[in-house]
Amino acid sequence: MERRDARLGARLATLEVTNMSTIQPLPETIPAPTVVLRPERGRKGIFGGRPMWLIWPSIFLLVVIIGIPLLIAIYISFLNLDQYTLRSWISAPWVGLANYVTALTSGSVVGASAVASLGVSLAFSLLTTLFITPIGILAALTVNTRYRGRTLVRSLYLVPYVIPTFVTALVWRQMFLNGTGLVDRFLAAIHVANINTYWLLGPNSFWAMVIADVWASWAFIYIMVLAGLQSISHEVYEAADVDGANSWQKLTRVVLPQLRHILGLALLLSTLYHFNNFTLPFVMFGTPPPIQADVLPLNIYVSSFQLFNFGLGGAMSVITLILMLIPGFLYLRALRLGEVTAS
Amino acid sequence: MKVNIRRTGPWLSLLMLLSLVLAACGGGSSSSQGQTLHVLIGYNSTYPTQQKQWMQQIASEFQKANGATIAWDTYSSSNEEQTKLQTSIVSGSGPDVFSFGTTFVPTAQATKGFTTLTDQDWKAVGGKDRFFQQQLTMSGSSPNQLIAVPWVMRPFAMAYNKDLFQKAGITAPPTTWTQFVQDAQKMTDPSAGVYGAEIDPSDTFDPWKIWWMFAEQMGGSFISQDLKTAQMNTPEAVQAVKFWFDWATTYKIVNPNAMAWKTGDALKAFANGKVGMQIMTTTTVTPTLQKSAVAGKYAFAPMPTVPYGMQQRPANGVPAATIVSGDMLAVADYSNVKDLAFKFINLVTEYQHQIQWTKTFGDLPANVQAANNLASTDPQTAAFIQAEQGATPTPFTGTWGPLEVALAGVSSKLANEVATNRYDPSHIKPLLDQANQQIQGQLH
Numbered sequence: 001m002e003r004r005d006a007r008l009g010a011r012l013a014t015l016e017v018t019n020m021s022t023i024q025p026l027p028e029t030i031p032a033p034t035v036v037l038r039p040e041r042g043r044k045g046i047f048g049g050r051p052m053w054l055i056w057p058s059i060f061l062l063v064v065i066i067g068i069p070l071l072i073a074i075y076i077s078f079l080n081l082d083q084y085t086l087r088s089w090i091s092a093p094w095v096g097l098a099n100y101v102t103a104l105t106s107g108s109v110v111g112a113s114a115v116a117s118l119g120v121s122l123a124f125s126l127l128t129t130l131f132i133t134p135i136g137i138l139a140a141l142t143v144n145t146r147y148r149g150r151t152l153v154r155s156l157y158l159v160p161y162v163i164p165t166f167v168t169a170l171v172w173r174q175m176f177l178n179g180t181g182l183v184d185r186f187l188a189a190i191h192v193a194n195i196n197t198y199w200l201l202g203p204n205s206f207w208a209m210v211i212a213d214v215w216a217s218w219a220f221i222y223i224m225v226l227a228g229l230q231s232i233s234h235e236v237y238e239a240a241d242v243d244g245a246n247s248w249q250k251l252t253r254v255v256l257p258q259l260r261h262i263l264g265l266a267l268l269l270s271t272l273y274h275f276n277n278f279t280l281p282f283v284m285f286g287t288p289p290p291i292q293a294d295v296l297p298l299n300i301y302v303s304s305f306q307l308f309n310f311g312l313g314g315a316m317s318v319i320t321l322i323l324m325l326i327p328g329f330l331y332l333r334a335l336r337l338g339e340v341t342a343s
Numbered sequence: 344m345k346v347n348i349r350r351t352g353p354w355l356s357l358l359m360l361l362s363l364v365l366a367a368c369g370g371g372s373s374s375s376q377g378q379t380l381h382v383l384i385g386y387n388s389t390y391p392t393q394q395k396q397w398m399q400q401i402a403s404e405f406q407k408a409n410g411a412t413i414a415w416d417t418y419s420s421s422n423e424e425q426t427k428l429q430t431s432i433v434s435g436s437g438p439d440v441f442s443f444g445t446t447f448v449p450t451a452q453a454t455k456g457f458t459t460l461t462d463q464d465w466k467a468v469g470g471k472d473r474f475f476q477q478q479l480t481m482s483g484s485s486p487n488q489l490i491a492v493p494w495v496m497r498p499f500a501m502a503y504n505k506d507l508f509q510k511a512g513i514t515a516p517p518t519t520w521t522q523f524v525q526d527a528q529k530m531t532d533p534s535a536g537v538y539g540a541e542i543d544p545s546d547t548f549d550p551w552k553i554w555w556m557f558a559e560q561m562g563g564s565f566i567s568q569d570l571k572t573a574q575m576n577t578p579e580a581v582q583a584v585k586f587w588f589d590w591a592t593t594y595k596i597v598n599p600n601a602m603a604w605k606t607g608d609a610l611k612a613f614a615n616g617k618v619g620m621q622i623m624t625t626t627t628v629t630p631t632l633q634k635s636a637v638a639g640k641y642a643f644a645p646m647p648t649v650p651y652g653m654q655q656r657p658a659n660g661v662p663a664a665t666i667v668s669g670d671m672l673a674v675a676d677y678s679n680v681k682d683l684a685f686k687f688i689n690l691v692t693e694y695q696h697q698i699q700w701t702k703t704f705g706d707l708p709a710n711v712q713a714a715n716n717l718a719s720t721d722p723q724t725a726a727f728i729q730a731e732q733g734a735t736p737t738p739f740t741g742t743w744g745p746l747e748v749a750l751a752g753v754s755s756k757l758a759n760e761v762a763t764n765r766y767d768p769s770h771i772k773p774l775l776d777q778a779n780q781q782i783q784g785q786l787h
Contacts (some may be wrong), residue, residue, distance in 0.1 A: 198763070
């Protein structure tokens with residue numbers, strides 16, 4: 001029996017490698033071909049005669065929509081920009097790195113300090129992603145094979161995802177109200193918690209935010225995984241069946257390895273999205289929020305638009321941007337997208 | 344002639360994009376030049392249909408009189424109001440006329456984005472005499488630096504449940520905070536879910552209004568007379584905050600589960616007949632209450648003006664029962680149609696329209712003649728107008744807006760502590776110190 005399992009394992013491993021190569025643009029084991037550029041002979045030499053000017057509008061728009069605002073945000077982060085200097089913001093007093101120092105060292109009477117907010121945001125985005133991943137994968141698996149009513153189930157799965165975040169947050173706020181909300185009533189009915197347990201204040205507010213966001217966003221992982229599942233060839237499952245693989249073995253040895261890259265992308269996008277989620281905590285808690293739920297985007301909003309400290313808000317935004325670039329950069333490096341594209 | 348598309352292509356595409364961007368940017372100004380007045384006012388969620396009708400009527404009359412049209416824009420929250428104001432000031436384009444609350448006028452003036460009204464401008468809007476003098480105290484930093492024209496008044500008062508008063512044997516609303524606590528204790532019956540008062544420490548605005556009132560009555564002030572020093576951590580301020588949270592932690596006169604409440608939650612509890620007295624409310628809650636369980640069983644009264652534990656106010660105490668409250672109209676400095684803007688303000692502050700506004704929406708008129716007319720026929724309105732005339736203005740500093748938010752932060756943190764049984768009155772002072780330091784840094 002053990003020998004049969006070992007044989008099966010070896011064959012599935014082979015199968016995995018074979019099929020991974022079908023969905024990857026280029027197997028990682030094959031070195032990327034070296035691109036040899038010919039000696040430059042004008043533009044034609046570099047671009048191979050392709051009409052590269054067609055990308056100019058895109059570059060122009062990127063500069064206008066992303067580049068200039070980004071530069072302005074960085075510039076603002078070095079200014080003492082408040083209600084008194086707002087109108088002539090370009091000539092607001094230059095304060096160097098003072099806003100960055102304040103962001104990283106000082107507390108705030110409104111909500112949490114920037115560093116504490118960073119911790120809340122990281123925990124919130126990572127935990128939410130951690131929770132929604134198995135839910136999304138399981139949901140995708142339940143609608144991957146054909147059966148009567150599958151379309152209806154697929155549509156129902158999308159409901160939480162298509163409801164506007166504003167509405168989701170309002171509904172969950174009502175459900176989490178202490179004493180009268182459904183959550184407390186339910187927990188009290190099953191004798192798990194007191195009916196007056198606070199969910200919108202104190203440490204529970206963090207978990208209330210996570211629960212609401214998990215409910216609203218698991219369908220994202222579901223959609224991504226389902227797309228990945230649909231790209232797996234039927235023959236692979238049949239081959240696994242022939243080899244006598246059970247459902248668990250098919251999931252762990254065939255399906256998940258093939259989903260590795262799309263799942264990686266989904267996890268990255270999900271983490272970034274949750275880190276930047278502003279609407280949910282803003283509507284659920286209002287301002288100022290409890291410190292345990294004072295995510296960085298909310299902190300930046302309060303600092304900039306309510307306390308009129310735009311310089312500090314700018315510094316916190318730049319810090320956020322740098323932090324967000326790290327996982328994105330690592331992911332691109334891991335996928336070696338640059339090399340593949342160049343090849 | 345042969346055209347080299349590879350050379351001209353980039354320039355063509357750049358030209359097309361530039362013209363698109365310029366066309367988009369120029370949209371606003373060209374319509375303003377075409378005699379359209381852009382007006383930004385608060386959205387009335389209680390009377391949305393009536394507000395729409397009012398807008399149509401005003402627009403129609405305005406067009407008939409001036410041949411120009413009005414483009415309305417609304418904001419649904421103070422957050423949205425602030426964001427629209429900030430983006431308009433920075434970009435130099437947006438609404439011509441802004442409506443905002445009285446306490447936001449100092450912050451708006453600090454941005455230097457609004458027209459300082461000349462004598463001629465005042466004449467165009469009906470003259471200063473048209474408006475209550477008390478309202479004009481919040482129109483600008485000094486008599487010759489006024490930027491906002493009073494539109495409507497909204498004095499704060501206390502709503503009380505007459506049935507609960509009668510049941511508890513209370514014959515008249517309290518005039519001191521000691522009586523207030525005693526009356527509230529008489530009405531409190533936790534087994535029935537009834538409490539003599541309410542508390543909403545998670546609200547963004549109620550905490551500072553209530554603490555400001557307590558502190559002023561005790562002789563304190565959040566900002567010094569010369570507007571240069573923050574005084575949010577004085578003994579009076581600390582006592583003001585402590586007294587409010589004592590309602591929950593010591594006197595037990597409010598729902599102990601109200602720490603996450605905002606003003607809407609408090610109103611809901613009052614409307615359900617579960618609250619004896621709701622402080623810091625306005626007549627705008629009337630439509631909600633008239634459709635509730637307490638319809639016909641409630642009344643309004645001024646809030647007490649004698650601090651807790653005292654028989655009378657200290658010598659330097661101020662009988663602050665309400666801030667100078669209401670909405671004002673200001674004209675953006677970048678506006679190309681200022682003459683139209685003043686004509687609009689003149690129209691909506693005229694006698695007839697002010698009367699109509701009050702009858703429809705419940706706010707009191709800022710127009711003296713209209714207010715006196717209403718007061719002569721309705722004693723309740725007369726009481727509110729009297730309250731507004733005795734209103735105490737908040738310090739006129741551009742930092743007042745951030746100060747409100749800082750105090751909301753203090754309230755939120757203390758509510759957090761009460762909710763998680765970590766509350767200690769000794770935590771109030773350090774939090775107020777922190778708020779004070781933050782605001783002091785912004786005072787100019």
